[in-house]
Amino acid sequence: MTPKALPYLLLLPATVFLLVFFVYPFIQIALLAVTGPEGFTLQHVQTMASHWKFNTALGWTILLAAVVVPIQLVMALSMASIVTRLQTGRSAILYIFSIPLGLSDLAAGIVWLAIFEQSGFLNSMLYGLGVVEQPILFLGYQNIWVIFLAVVLAEIWRATAIVMVILVSGMGLIPKEYYEAGEVFGASAWQRFIKITLPMLRPSLQSALILRTLAAFEVFAVVTALGGTTLPVLMGETFQWQFTLQDRNVASAYALVILAISIAATLFFLRVLRVPKGATL
Amino acid sequence: MTATVENNTPKAVETARSAGRFLFIAAVVLICAWVLVPIYLLMVNTLSSPQEVTGFPKTGIPSFDFSSIQFFISFAGVAKALWNSVLVAVLTMILSIGIGAPAGYALSRFDFPGKEAFRMLVVMTRAFPLPLLALPLAVLFIRSGLDDTAIGLAIVHTVLAIPFAVLITFSLFSGIPLELEEAAWTLGCNRWQAFQKVVLPLVLPGIAASAVFAFTISWNEVFAAAVLTIENRTLPAFLVQNLNVSPLHLKFAGGAAMVIPALIFIFAVRKYLFAMWGIANR
Amino acid sequence: MAEIVIKNVAKSFGSFQALHSIDLTISDQEFMVLLGASGCGKTTLLRIVAGLETPSQGEVWIGGRRVDKLPPRERGIAMVFQNYAVFPHLTVFENIAFGLRMKKLPQQEIDRRVNRTAELMHIEQLLKRYSGQLSGGQRQRVAVARALAMEPDVILMDEPLSNLDALLRLEMRAELKGVLDESKTTTIYVTHDQVEAMSLADRISVMNGGKIVQAASPVEVYRNPAARFVGSFIGNPPMNFLPAKRASNGQWQVAGLEMPGPVAGDALEFAIRPEDLTVSPDGFAATVRVVEPLGAHTLVTAEVGGKPFRAVLDSDLPVSPGDELRLSPKPDRVRWFDPETTRAV
Ligand SMILES: Nc1ncnc2c1ncn2[C@@H]1O[C@H](COP(=O)(O)OP(=O)(O)O)[C@@H](O)[C@H]1O
Ligand SMILES: [Mg+2]
Numbered sequence: 001m002t003p004k005a006l007p008y009l010l011l012l013p014a015t016v017f018l019l020v021f022f023v024y025p026f027i028q029i030a031l032l033a034v035t036g037p038e039g040f041t042l043q044h045v046q047t048m049a050s051h052w053k054f055n056t057a058l059g060w061t062i063l064l065a066a067v068v069v070p071i072q073l074v075m076a077l078s079m080a081s082i083v084t085r086l087q088t089g090r091s092a093i094l095y096i097f098s099i100p101l102g103l104s105d106l107a108a109g110i111v112w113l114a115i116f117e118q119s120g121f122l123n124s125m126l127y128g129l130g131v132v133e134q135p136i137l138f139l140g141y142q143n144i145w146v147i148f149l150a151v152v153l154a155e156i157w158r159a160t161a162i163v164m165v166i167l168v169s170g171m172g173l174i175p176k177e178y179y180e181a182g183e184v185f186g187a188s189a190w191q192r193f194i195k196i197t198l199p200m201l202r203p204s205l206q207s208a209l210i211l212r213t214l215a216a217f218e219v220f221a222v223v224t225a226l227g228g229t230t231l232p233v234l235m236g237e238t239f240q241w242q243f244t245l246q247d248r249n250v251a252s253a254y255a256l257v258i259l260a261i262s263i264a265a266t267l268f269f270l271r272v273l274r275v276p277k278g279a280t281l
Numbered sequence: 282m283t284a285t286v287e288n289n290t291p292k293a294v295e296t297a298r299s300a301g302r303f304l305f306i307a308a309v310v311l312i313c314a315w316v317l318v319p320i321y322l323l324m325v326n327t328l329s330s331p332q333e334v335t336g337f338p339k340t341g342i343p344s345f346d347f348s349s350i351q352f353f354i355s356f357a358g359v360a361k362a363l364w365n366s367v368l369v370a371v372l373t374m375i376l377s378i379g380i381g382a383p384a385g386y387a388l389s390r391f392d393f394p395g396k397e398a399f400r401m402l403v404v405m406t407r408a409f410p411l412p413l414l415a416l417p418l419a420v421l422f423i424r425s426g427l428d429d430t431a432i433g434l435a436i437v438h439t440v441l442a443i444p445f446a447v448l449i450t451f452s453l454f455s456g457i458p459l460e461l462e463e464a465a466w467t468l469g470c471n472r473w474q475a476f477q478k479v480v481l482p483l484v485l486p487g488i489a490a491s492a493v494f495a496f497t498i499s500w501n502e503v504f505a506a507a508v509l510t511i512e513n514r515t516l517p518a519f520l521v522q523n524l525n526v527s528p529l530h531l532k533f534a535g536g537a538a539m540v541i542p543a544l545i546f547i548f549a550v551r552k553y554l555f556a557m558w559g560i561a562n563r
Numbered sequence: 564m565a566e567i568v569i570k571n572v573a574k575s576f577g578s579f580q581a582l583h584s585i586d587l588t589i590s591d592q593e594f595m596v597l598l599g600a601s602g603c604g605k606t607t608l609l610r611i612v613a614g615l616e617t618p619s620q621g622e623v624w625i626g627g628r629r630v631d632k633l634p635p636r637e638r639g640i641a642m643v644f645q646n647y648a649v650f651p652h653l654t655v656f657e658n659i660a661f662g663l664r665m666k667k668l669p670q671q672e673i674d675r676r677v678n679r680t681a682e683l684m685h686i687e688q689l690l691k692r693y694s695g696q697l698s699g700g701q702r703q704r705v706a707v708a709r710a711l712a713m714e715p716d717v718i719l720m721d722e723p724l725s726n727l728d729a730l731l732r733l734e735m736r737a738e739l740k741g742v743l744d745e746s747k748t749t750t751i752y753v754t755h756d757q758v759e760a761m762s763l764a765d766r767i768s769v770m771n772g773g774k775i776v777q778a779a780s781p782v783e784v785y786r787n788p789a790a791r792f793v794g795s796f797i798g799n800p801p802m803n804f805l806p807a808k809r810a811s812n813g814q815w816q817v818a819g820l821e822m823p824g825p826v827a828g829d830a831l832e833f834a835i836r837p838e839d840l841t842v843s844p845d846g847f848a849a850t851v852r853v854v855e856p857l858g859a860h861t862l863v864t865a866e867v868g869g870k871p872f873r874a875v876l877d878s879d880l881p882v883s884p885g886d887e888l889r890l891s892p893k894p895d896r897v898r899w900f901d902p903e904t905t906r907a908v
Contacts, residue, residue: 006391007391010383010386013379013383014381014443017380018406021418021436021440022411022414022440026409028420029416082305082308085305094551095548097312102546104500106536110323110535111320111323111536113532114533117529119529124338124340124341157316165554211407218410218412218504221504224524225524228524239507239508252416252417258413259410460644463615466635467614467635467642467719468641468662468665468709468713478661479652
């Protein structure tokens, strides 16, 4: 009943598609970054690295991920714990919690622009409370840390939902008996969370952290919406080199940098949160 | 049993418990507000006149003036951008389900050499910053005449959506017992008929949900859209290109135009979000 | 005529050999039960007959047609699955009609057959329901009705009762027997429950480790096990075995007793069923270890020649642990096995 070729036939479109539009372009990127008219060259990489914005862009990108991801993890864990404990209105609350999942980073940037811009709601509130006499220009170049803060808030606001959804699904897979056993042996709610939930959640934590960290390295539209080019990030620089400066080789070199830190982060999480063989559910 | 326990509970424990209950509810309300208030504020701006949007201080209450929306809709290029967004998203949806679902089915039903290699290929796509694909593909597309077309951008968005489509459909098909298909075979169906008459009706709602998910991925994507289109911009690409030149009320109305469909999408697929991720994690 | 002939069929999954060269003929209208412990290959064999699994070697013939290269739909079979496989998106009516619609029968004929089989299985009042609104027993009935409605040459059933609770299983067993006898369909029925096998079968094929050890009528399998395995697997409690040494030609030394036996080799295995033992002064010397009253009988676990040895005795007989008993086998019920080949001698 199973012609041997059938599974391969079914996989063929996806495989061909991924080879042509995923594997091949990445080889192209690598080639573009290190080749010039005379073959192999490190000139594009040098151009990139010696540009004054490279270090700041790299720094801001990594700092942003380092600040956003841990906060998101803690928030998502709290939200997931709350959701699993809800008795009434669970589906409505879950829907509200997962709304930002469907929002793009550009939309999130615009949403937070409404709050942080000079005539925005934050200034209106501060003015109404009598804290300020005049609206402050929060998102100007002299307030780079405020821009950073706004980006952090927007990113946390938008992308915590996906982490929560992954964790809620993971928690749903942990059999209730483990908690009951924990309770019988006298573990408090907090101890049960630390000793049962967290370790058993490791595969989900791993997926969520990898997904989120990589997405944080790709941050682009939020930053553009809130700070223009004042706060340089890697993806934004890639865009600049591609369009404004019309140098695809340097843009590709930037892409390679993003790729490199992405792979490093993936390997890091795979290693730190690895699940010993046979210790899965 | 529960009643007696509660009757015997000392007063102090009771107070502590109700305090805990209060904190719990407060946390739920707070998080809901954290999610909803910024969206509300965006809507306030969208439903105010351009003067009110740039005005100061703001009241936080919409005046239900539709001139911002009118301005946005009649702004040169917006209607076309909206149409392009829909077109690209629909193409992405069709491509990613059409290509991803057969693969998900194969993974759920067969054991064959090379299965692991394929899974690795799919998982690998998640570890790469995919929007960057747009850079080399721009060249490829120019050569093949796909540059600045909806289908070209949809192809890149499909690369983004395929891992999800494969993993989600894999989990959907895995949820249908093989026994049902086998029963259909013994009752006179060939493989295709059994799929059509038994599997398809059962997975259709889930497939629809993953199609909506693919649509959302494309609807929201900014970077590749901005790189690959010039004349035929999608809405996000249009907005991001014009950010530094467009007036505030245009930005906010554009933001709302992106947010509202997203709210509906998430509502449509809410039942499947968790099932999707539960399995996709394994 | 739907005789099933299985010729030299073997199946391996990778390096694991699930079936070793099976030969079996099931005659027209026969009720054949495949019986064996879990993992012995019953399902695999059934699925090969159904066409859901491809044999690594051998042939399958149904009604004089070679079918092992044909897909299930062309084999003239119907199957009842262990988890019933009632389609959840169709009503009971449409479930039963499913195969008939595939055959493109006229609506009238479909209505007639669905109603007839539904009546037969006592589910007429459920025809409009969905599988989610049915109990396990009801789903079971739908699955059987769906198979019967096909009016197939052969019905295949894989542990159809194993998911029902004990009482329902008893009831369904009797009903299945009636319905299948009536339908005069050749049946292969897989189970690991020997009571089920005994009560349903015309013939039982006892399987072990991917081989058919014995294929015979229930009484034959019980009384004359062809191999030590059959004796130890069938019957509850199972057969007792004791080593036997040759005393002289046709005389054997068993746990201190000398008794007549076959003329063969130097060592044999003596076997007797627990209910074929009586208390009498010239029997085996047995030390009682455990006494389990079962109502009409008492199950006594004793030690004979240092080996555990069970006897089913009349419950009037007073026995308690520690007692010394003499248990003597009914001579016509004694069986002998070759310890090397484990076959009956
Ligand atoms: N698809 C398969 N792949 C690998 N091994 C299998 C497969 N199906 C069955 N087996 C193995 O074959 C043996 C017989 O299985 P089965 O026929 O299902 O036994 P039974 O029905 O008697 O319990 C078992 O050891 C089982 O693990
Ligand atoms: Mg079985």
